[in-house]
Amino acid sequence: MNLLTQPVGVSHYLIVGAIMFVAGVVCMATKRNALGVLMGIELVLNGANVNFVAFGSVYLRPEVTGIGLDGQLVALFVIVLAAAEAAVALAITLNFYNNHSTVDVDQADELKG
Amino acid sequence: MAEFLQAYLAPWWLAYVVAALVHAVLLINVVAVGALIFIWLERKVSGRIQDRLGPTRVGGKFGWLQTLADGLKLITKEDLMPEGADGMLFRMAPYISFCASFAGYLALPFADNWVGARLNTAVFFILAVLGLEVFGVILAGYASASKWSLFGAMREAAQVVSYEVPLGMCAVVPVLIAGSMDLVTIGQMQHGWFTNWFVFHDPFTFITFWVYFTCATASVNRAPFDLAEAESELVAGFHTEYSGLRWSIFFMAEYGSMFAVSGLAAILFFGGWNGPLPITEWLGLADTTNPVLSYLGNFIGMLNFMFKCVFGVTFMMWVRWTLPRLRIDQVMTTCLKYCTPIAAASFLGATLWTYFLPGGLILPNNAYGLVREGQLIDGPYPPADAEGPSKETANEKTAGTGDLISQVAGEHRGRD
């Protein structure tokens, strides 16, 4: 299928969302820098957002009116909550950095029994 | 345009490419030539303010070509990069700034419907895109591997993020009055006499304009808020290590965003392309189907708009060459203690005013009506078709959410 001439469907958006999501998950799993982990979370949330917007888009699924604005609304909530989450995570990271002089998450094992 | 070109160009897709290129070139010329002219203007204005002449020789009597000559000089200069710099980010940073500044023009209408892309959320789009300029500055400061640059970047980050809050709030006030975030619609709503301009809509919008302009000056890094490049403290701040063409691109970006925020101010508060007097209407150039006349009307409108923008930019220059620079904590105080509460209060005030006196201050219930969903509706508020058949249904289904909501909901229903 020629992507340049065929209209794209929800699937294509979902593929993009999946790639971003997986990139975020791998980022969260492998990065040792706390801020790197935070960036992974942002990627995951964005991957999910792409899906929400795609499902709610009238361009892509005109036959389905059910979801309508829900997709966009959820995406908006995700954006706002991601901002809040980033603020708190950043505060925690900076606090951790203050106390331990490092941002390596592997060092944050004080509670280990 | 693309359709027009399609008739002449053999490969049909070329028409689109050419049309897109023409648009892009037009806009980029506005930015680039605009920057050239504004740098020349800045020199002349600062010269006159400082009791000297400014450039006088290059290109004739008024030094018209001074900026061009400087540009040539900058192109020929060696492009230096510090040894410890982060090469990729250092090279990318000026272009990020410039692209962000340039992308704002995409949604900025120069006259009625003379706009690169008419977006429904143009106001937020422009604010958002201009806010991205900060990335270029931060990355430049970080990548330069210079302590002064880093200081500049840190200041910029703190400053711009804070000033986006009152800036957004101020931009919302005209949006609230117009009922639309589409800049073309907002501009159309203010046609007629200058009393229809939103700055004269009510006292709160008047206050909002000044807060907006202060915050806009701060967000484009102009004196007295130019802390990121504070030359007496930080040598040159974030662009200390830049030279030659990259350096000049930072300046193009700065002047580009100055023009963009002035343009936004002109549309949001000063009627955009509508002159103080409805001259185009008297001449029969507005609302005409004749393409030549309508083109002429739009051209006059564009001149109006340009004049307002240039006035805004000149005002910023005037401020820059008059006032000392604030300190970083004072800049933050100005934002958090003054601009934000004032913006919030006038937002609230304008909301109440619009609810009780939708027509504005000077002309109560003016004839131009309210705009919803990008359509111009004649007649008083609420529009007649809000009394559509489904108003009852709407009321039923949104019981308890207030009158206003059901009214507007009904109105939506009527339209759909």
Next chain:
Amino acid sequence: MDAINWHSFFFLFFALLACGFSLAVVMTSNIVHMAFYLTLALGATSGLFFLAGADFVGAMQLLIYVGGTLVLLIFGVMLTAKGPFISMKTSAGDLVLGAGVGGALLVLLLAAATQVDAWRVSEPSPPVAQVTASRLGMALLGARVDKLDEKDPVQARGMSGYLLPFEIVSVHLLVVLIGSAYLARPKKRMVGGPVDTA
């Protein structure tokens, strides 16, 4: 030859940017470069939102996410990016594990994404542009203007809109504001002594 579908063309453009820079975030180990790539990835995502007809969400993505959250993130990166923390290498074992799990997850998700026929293509000519900003605003206040005519009881669910979530988010933001200010407040430390966490 078929006409180029410009929607598809721009979709491809933004999708490649978004995916490419997302992967770049994973690949690079320099934290500052990561933040930079993340910015570009999220910017490209907002392009996708515009393409999908979600103007308001796209603009919000640029304004809040890219312009606000990421600037904060970069701010944090610059505060902590010193010497050894700029590039922290991941151990090979972690990488293999991450790649394996990620690959498996990707296969699963891609399979799911391409499974439904109705999702693969859209109408050749999409309907006219819809202004969604004020509808979204109404929905947040509790009025679903897009569902007024819905007869199907299943579809009509959610008619109450999003007033409650909206309020919850508002309170949540306030809590976060106070919480992060509390976390980042100035703390006291003994000179030459242990950290006092009071």
Next chain:
Amino acid sequence: MATQLDDPRIIEFDVRTDEMLVNMGPQHPSTHGVLRLVLRTDGEVVSEVTPHIGYLHRCAEKIGENLTARQWIPYTDRMDYLAGMNMNLGWALAVEKLMNLELPEKARHLRVLIVEMNRIASHLVGMGAYGLDLGTFSPFLYAFREREKILDLFEEVCGARLTYSYITVGGATADLPTGWIETCERFLAQLEPVIEEYHALLTTNAIFVRRTAGIGILSPEKAIDYGCTGPVLRGSGVDHDLRRDGEQRYTEMYDGYAFEVIVEKNGHYPKDHNYPAVPGSAVLGDCWHRFYVRMLEVMQSIDLVRQAIDRYSMATGSWGEPIKLTEKLPKGEAYLETEAPRGQMGFYVVSSGSGAIPWRVRARSSSFCNLSVTHDLCRGCLIADVPAIVGSLDIVMGEIDR
């Protein structure tokens, strides 16, 4: 009850940011030449400022021990190069003290006239450069516009615009040219209203007041301890001006001149002119007061020049012929301090009596002592305050490094 906050061992800290050592200068836009300040900063807060000097050292004093008294005059020009006339005067008076030379009356008034004109020029530069330090460019050019006119006048007098070598041992190299007095009076009449503009642009400007008031407060005790002089000392409220309190040989130049020392006494400054009011946020001894004292001294100097013009025109006799270039110096030593625009400039000369070349020559620089308070004033301030504080001290590196 002692709380945690009272415990001096407990310090507050914000986000942990590592201390950074930053070099401000010797190539920096706002260090007034080649001063190098090493800042120890934590974020925007400066915890320590160490001035490093010596980038402009030219062995002027050693050179003076190889030249005759009059030959060394051009080297004094290059000390405080913004107030060359005042430097000439200090050296000339010190040598005259050594030689016990008495001057004709006309020469004394001529010197007051020229020296006060140079004080105006010097303070104008100080004012303009201070605006530059605070990020406003226009006052700098306004100040230079007026200073140009003074330099034009000086050029008529001695042919030089910066290094005059005009006042010399025994008097001056030449009398004032004809018509000069009238030009000078016209200039003064034109300058006076312009000062009001400077007050509007800087002194009373809200941002300027915010940037300077309450910043870099120098207590009178500290000012005396560090040996600060000139406007820096008077800005802290210490009533001391060598033109009134100095040595007989120097103060007799100003005998009969009506002037009031510019210092805050009993909560107010002299009221001989319509000066702008002191803002509420200004604290005695802060940057704003130092700047204000300088601005007021410009008005004071205008008055003094007017009086000097009157007296000079009335006086008869010689303008003061300079001594011979190789005039033998008597055995002995002499030290004399004068009130230069930046503070007390002292010259010390020792002669063995064997010839025209002094055995030892030393200079006491006012800027050097004034600069020494930098680390004290800048501790705990913001980076942006460092140029504000250093600028308010108004140093000239040529004088510090000599």
